[in-house]
Amino acid sequence: MRPLPLLLGLALAVPAARAADAPPPTEHPVLREIAGQVSPDALHATIAKLVGFGTRHTLSDTTSNRRGIGAARRWVQARFEALSRDCGGCLEVVTPSDTFTGKRIPQPTEVMDVVAIQRGSTDPDRVIVISGHLDSRVSDVMDARSDAPGANDDGSGTAAVIEAARVLSKYKFPATLVYAALSGEEQGLYGGKVLAAYAKAHGWRVEADLNNDIVGNTRGQDGVIDTTTVRVFSEGTKATETAQQAAYRRYHGGENDSPSRNVARYMAELADAYLTHFHVRTVYRTDRYARGGDQVPFLEAGYPAVRVTEGHENYTRQHQDLRTEGGIRYGDTIDGVDFDYLAQVTRLNVITMASLAWAPAPPQGVAIDGAVTPDTTVTWRKVPGAAGYRVWWRDTAAPRWQYHRWAGDSDKLVLKDIVIDDWNFGVSAVSADGFASPVVFPGDAGSFVGAVPAEAP
Structure with a gap:
């Protein structure tokens, strides 16, 4: 037993x-109370608003109030500010940014994150982060003009971030909670780099980054419908491990016990204890094969981080132009999101954040x-x-x-x-x-x- x-x-x-x-x-009813406050309707409203900006490509318009990444960022900022007013100013909203050029950013471009910070009462430098990326794309990663709804990739993760802020801002915690809508992921994980650098500059002791990316679909391209499983990816050995540390670890063990991997186990235990018919599949890999996410810059900065992703992906709805071809509808539209499932993923995130923040370091x-x-x-x-x-x-x-x-x-x-x-x-x-x-x-x-x-x- x-x-x-x-x-x-x-x-x-x-x-x-x-x-x-x-x-x-060991039995904590408050976690069930918190989980019960997550609303599928609120998640739907957020994604519908994000899809309404047409495209949120990192290189899209930043001045329009109706279309493009700039309009989306300002809406998320306003949403965080409204939530802060509801909790008596408990959220500090910041917009860290940096300018980048690279293979997918040919001209110098500002990449801006929208971040709400809920300061801890007694240990504010100890930080738990939830993140999702705001930007979207179509088949051509450089196409900043075509409609790119990004409902699931990663409107779902961004909606989970905002819903976590709405629910958890009603409570007080010893540690700090950070809710981050990142930009620039599709162009090279730039938003994660911006936030990891901000964390370093401000002396955050990041205990975990829960990066939610593609967390709302339940019908896989393989035909499997899975409403009960979410995958949590975690690195095996630290990205920052030195040669001396690696030599010791190879002899004595630890390749399966990085802090990120033990955060994933932590999430799995919470799901089993507090969520109904919903389980974590822990995947012993930093990310999906040959793919990446904004947890990677956190790992490279030395912070524990995991990637949360749906159990069965549908690649016809990721990084695709909107079209019908061979009887298949392509494109990341809102009808591909299962909001009851997304609510379960969000519940996993909020009870994990609350439990971490109420626990000692x-x-x-x-x-x-x-x-x-x-x-x-x-x-x-x-x-x-x-x-x-x-x-x-x-x-x-x-x-x-x-x-x-x-x-x-x-x-x-x-x-x-x-x-x-x-x-x-x-x-x-x-x-x-x-x-x-x-x-x-x-x-x-x-x-x-x-x-x-x-x-x-």
Whole structure:
């Protein structure tokens, strides 16, 4: 029998009589409450508005108020500003930008993101990001004039971002939440580069970037209709890994335990616990084969990031001129979006963001010891906001964490008669009300970016 899932939610209060060394509650009704507020109708309204701009190509018109990328950006900015007014000014709306030239941008062009920042109450430099790209395209990636509705690629991801902001802005969190509508993805992942650079410049400790790209279709080109599965792609070894770190990891393991991969596992556990008939298929790859997304610049900057994508894609509706050919309708139009499914994907995102933001930061300095002994000793550095820690282990060939033991408010646990050679190990930090961080694998291979200072003695 599987043990309790890694994350089962938030209890609204901690009983005063609970023993100090007892684990916090693991059932959190507030996550179901949050998930229930996601509206398919709101998602539909957002995509309908985005499609109405005709094209959102990065090289399209920036001055018109009715057509092109400029009009779309200004509408998203106005939408974020309206949401901020609804929550008493809780969102700071910024438009970071940079000018690029490249293979798909022949002339210097400003690429601008539209970003809403919900500052954390006690740990504002710890940041969880949701992103989707605003720009669209047709068959010719340089065609900035033809209609490119971009309903699913990536109006769906942008709608999920805006809906996440609408729902989560009603709550307060210790960590900061960032809602990002990016531009320039189709021309070379430029919007992701702009936001990753902004994060670095502002000292963000990005714990996770949830990049949503093509998340609204349920009818695959293969004829399969799948309304219950979403894929979460994650890198195996860090893009920033040094040669020395790689040599250690090759010998001791960790190729399957990057922080991004443990964020993906975290999302899978949440889906199983809180969403009805909806599951995460964790794909052990940075992105689809020979393709990319805006999570890649985050990974290259050293930040944990995953790509969220529908279970079965339909390539006749991606990067296509609007046409009917051989009895097949081509083009990324709104009738190709399943809004109930998109709502489920959005629910996964919002409960992940909330759970991460209410949890302590992932523990740092996780290490294991136990060579030539029958026991394994796991150690870590404490982090602010943690009431205790949970030690995890799994078979080295198992895809998800299998077993756990509560360590209390300690920085060490000895696992008697559990041989270090046979298992993978990790540690999660847990708040007093039961929110847990992602599991952290020992050493550089599993360490999350942005180490927090050790708790004062």
